Amino acid sequence: MIAAYQAPLFVLSFRQRDELASLAAGAGWQVVAARRAGGAERRFLSSGAAVAVIDARGATEDGLSAVAMLSGAIEANGGALLALVSRGEVGTIAALFEAGATHFLASPFSEAEFLQALRFAARHAERLAREWAAGPVFATLGWRYDLAGKALVLTPGLMELLGLERAVGVRALLRRLDKGDRAAAVAALRRMSPARPATAFAHDADGIGRMVQHLQWDQTTQRIEAVVEPLGSVPEPAAEMREALAGNRDASNARRWLTRQLENSREEPLHMMLVALNRFEMVNTAYGRSAGDALLRSAQKRIDDVAREMLGRDALVSRMGGATFAVAARAPRLRIDLAVARIAAELARPFVTGESIAVLGCRIGLAEAREEDSAASLLRRASEALAEARESDSATMRVADADTDGEPIDRLAVELNHAMDRGEISVLFQPQVSVSTGAIVGVEALARWEHGVLGTIGAETLFAAAARADLDIGLSDHIQKLVLAQAAAWPTSLAGLRLSLNLTAGDIARPGFADLFLDRVDSSGFPRSRLTLEITESGLIEDLGIASNLLSVLRGAGCRIAIDDFGTGYSSLAYLKALPLDYLKIDKKLAQDITGSPRDRIVVRGVIDMARSLGLTVIAEGVENEAQLEALAKEGCQIYQGFLCSEPITLAALVALMAR
CATH class of the missing domain: 3.30.70.270 (Reverse transcriptase/Diguanylate cyclase domain)
Incomplete structure (x- = not known):
């Protein structure tokens, strides 16, 4: 009997490999069969098959392991996985499903039943292929609101469709609706309850037309999730961008x-x-x-x-x-x-x-x-x-079908010295904002490498390349001179801002660095009193006594000292005890946890309380939305920086931002 399926099929059977392979081959499948699980994922992929058969009969644990091994490749490539189980072991079906199986067949089964199961699995894979080739779906437009953390998250597609460049809060979103639609939205949210977890409301959106928002309350996670359905046609440019981002x-x-x-x-x-x-x-x-x-x-x-x-x-x-x-x-x-x-x-x-x-x-x-x-x-x-x-x-x-020519950092390290000579190292400034007034009170200077081929390379990669090339001290000197020269020439609109400049662990370990650095500051003309020096908590400062002495000299000379990325390393408390500090900067990953679980919030609250008890000003990094800012403000954070105000920007953009 020859079937219509002239397609590859991967079979893994620990005990009956040849029998199953013969059945499938007789029906026209091009079978790649294995008896051992080793290398099964690679063999499945190289076979070109969209359907895999795992024979778990009498070998439940091996079968579960094999299904889990293949599940990633099956899901990533839109395939189907047929698991064979013994009649007395049907209780394992749930475990096999959790591991990644998509279809099941219990023995004893006839040849016709086995082949029919293969056909069903193949149709499943074909249907996935058709769906993946289909056009855009509107389900990529939506939002989620965390009732506990008061955090609103919009899908990138919806943000682009609404013309939003950064995250917004619930109130800001409601203000985009006219009075009648706003009332309908609020009414829909209020009528949701455990007894009525789903509802919907319609509204108009400028430039888009009528939209329906389908709301559902998930009682387990305490979140409201929405799928946004445009009733008219989405403007084409926005639709293309929405698909790309969502x-x-x-x-x-x-x-x-x-x-x-x-x-x-x-x-x-x-x-x-x-x-x-x-x-x-x-x-x-x-x-x-x-x-x-x-x-x-x-x-x-x-x-x-x-x-x-x-x-x-x-x-x-x-x-x-x-x-x-x-x-x-x-x-x-x-x-x-x-x-x-x-x-x-x-x-x-x-x-x-x-x-x-x-x-x-x-x-x-x-x-x-x-x-x-x-x-x-x-x-x-x-x-x-x-x-x-x-x-x-x-x-x-x-890497598939390719040779590499060395580690990427090594390749950048070779280019770095010439990059400094060619003026490819530049500086961006990220605003620091007072939580209480909303005013920009300072900026952090951040180095960037404008690479001719790769575009902009961030500070972390830049300094990693410098360390590999043994240029970390030279790079740090280069950036300090660059930042101070620009800041000394700031226009009067920036005259009230503090400047934060990062020092590396290598700087702190250099003999005579304090005198060298202060001479550099004075030669530039930038006032010491407006300069904050940031040291990274994870910067591997091995001798805190040397670091404390150096920073005390710089602080006594009029500079202020901040510990950066607090919460990422393991020496946090030792740093606070040993170093003369004015500011504590909460690492962005820790700050963003403020809208997470109650446990996350307690940790952030403890850090802020400890810092303020020591007389330190608390700065939160990486603040991206109003919910995070509101929660940080309630816990006593005084300054924030992050995309909620602005990404790192050029000097010209900073001047324009201050003017606005």
Whole structure:
């Protein structure tokens, strides 16, 4: 009997490999069969199959492990996974489903039943492929409101559609509606209750037309979630941008995003990476599904932050299923390599899960799009690279069909000395805002490298390259001179602002640095009294006695001292006891937790209370929305900086911002 399916099929059976392979081959499938789980993910991907069969009969634990091993590749590539179970072990179906199986068949079964199950699985994969190739869906327009934390989050697509450049609060959003529509929105929110968890209301939106917002109250998470449905046609430019930015919702949108990118050839190459968390199943098993879900949200936030900073707003970030994420962008290979390194470093940092700490790490597969690639083939090549990385004992990343020419930091290190000579190192300024008055009271100077090929490179990567090239002291001197020269020439509109300048651990360890630095400040003409020197808590200052003496000299000379990124390292209390400080800057990751769980808020409150008890002014970094600012203000934070006011900007943009 020959079936219509002349397609690849992957079969893993620990005891009946040949029997199952013969049944499928007789029906026209091109079978790749295995008896051992080792290398199964790579073999499945290289087979080109969209359907995998895992025979768990009489080998439940091995079957569960194999399903979990293949689930990421199945979900990322839009496939189907048929699990075979013994009739007496049907209770394992729930566990297999949780592990990633999409279809099930219990034995004993006939040849016809097995082949029919294969057909159902193949149709499932075909349906996914059709959905992924379909046009945009409006479900990418929506918002979520956390009732406990009072935090409102809009999808990127909705923000773009409404013309918003940064996060807004509930009141700001309601003010965009006319009086009648505003009343309808408030009434809809008020009528929601445990007995009535879903409702809707309609309103007009300028330039878009009539819209319906479908609201649902999730009692478990205490959140209100909304899907926004435009009743008319979305303006085309906004629709295109919405799709590009909101394509980070799920695997279907990711596939469509990739398809559009591949259809439109551009100068920069398209790169696709798949990022899989290590040991994630241990968290689910040990702490439960809710803890696992919270960890996945934290992981995606870290990946989002790196992608936004290093690859731009147009980059795709998507959870493909399980603990696997996709990141794609058009950028030079070196910038992609730097982003890979940063993502790996961020995911290597510990995660908090309940009362415990989980250290996971990740493996990454990277592929560069070829001219003949479709979204499916590009994803599959990235999946193959990820499978190779997982099989490796030590490699975090593997690249599909490509050779590397050295670590990215090493390549940048070679270029850095010439970059300083060519004037490629520049300075941006991020405003610091008084919480009580809303006035800009100071700025932090942040170094950037305007690379001829890679575009803008941030300070973290810049100093990492300098350390590799043994140029960290030279780079620090170069930036200090640059910042002081610009600040000394500020117009009168900036005359009242404080200037925050970062010192490195290398600066503090240099003999005679205090005299050298003060001479540099005085030669520039910038007043010492308006200068704040920031030291990084995680800057590996080994001798706090030397650091304390140096900073005491600088403070006695009129400068002020701030500890930066407080909350990221392990020596926090020792720093507070030993160093002469005026300001404590809460790290952005800690500050953003203020709208998280009650436990998160207690930690931030404790830091602020401790700092104020020591007479320190508290500055919160990374404040992105009004909910975070409101919560920080209630806890006693005095100054903030972050995207809520402004991203780091040029001197000209700063002058214009002060004028407004």
